[in-house]
Amino acid sequence: MSTRYAEESFHFVNWKDLSYLLDGSPVQIEVHNLLRNYFLFEKLRPYSPILVGTVPIGINVAGSDLDLICEVTDFNAFEAEMFAAFKQEQHFTIVRRVVAGLERIKVNFTLERWPIEIFAQSIRTTEQNGYRHMVVEARLLALFGHAFRAEIIQLKENGFKTEPAFAKALKLEGDPYLKLLELADWTNEQLLALNVAD
Template sequence: MNLRFSLDEPESFGSLPRQLEAARTVAKLGLAQIFKEFTPVLAGTIPLAIDLPESDLDILCFAPDLRIFAAHCQKLAPKLTDYRERQMVLRGIPSFVESGRFENFELEIFAQPVPVPEQWGYRHLLIEARLLKLVGEPLRLRIIELKQAGLKTEPAFAHCLQLPGDPYAALLELETLDDEQLRELIEH
């Protein structure tokens, strides 16, 4: 599956009202230009149309040097309310998160010294997109229902598929399955 959610291609965000609003917000903030050298990609629930009204815009970036990335974040900071940044180590990988609010969206810009296609958030996006394509509207509505009940996205998918263990890791185990194998898993 060749999905692209590049900030340079806002039409790839989708055509639903919330997706179009996300594209306008990305353009207004100039995110494609600010983070151009970090291959920014929109991830999360909005491009999959499983978002809630309070869902944030999740943007993934590849930043070989997190200090340089943090300096770029300062270009965006004055445009956001409730601006925050934090450094952490996730699953052994140094990570940087910038967050804040702009108009109708909470933004979270996440960077690691790992190419975006190898980051867990992007890999989750791809497998979730495949599952939604295979199952369609019933799965999409069930995921939204579970999210409204308080589950995060990956645990909601794991619940629907009855995946044991860590839902984030369990979803990634599905990456190697072809569509027929995924259909069999879904049917059981």
């Protein structure tokens, strides 16, 4: 699997431009074509969409889905647009909730073999936790190399979610989701100081 963008130039990736996927693995190329063929980013463009999660950084496993995050201010309008755009797709659902005082909306459906999840809240996409997690995970994969990547993938294949897998590999204690957000503000030197050896 090609991981050029993740292991050599991850810090140059424009995560908003899906063309980086064309430099990746067959799965990443498949995902690029899927998103283009179904015009997902065109339909979501007013909401600053970003593909996050495991596929962009090349640690997807069987059963991984495609996570797209969006910034929304008018949730009623967004819900109506998502219903009109995707109601015909398999396994379509929309769920709205308020968590920690912030409204969020989650749209799920399936395109071909891929489960799709669109997650929206009134926070800039580059400041949402899903994006921040992905960027620091890309940095960690680049800094610690192939063996670390293989360990993360193995943990995920054994049933770990992504952030808990990173926390276990890095021997981080406490809430793995909060710990990864803390690491997002660390320098490369600080990250390299983490003990990942057995």
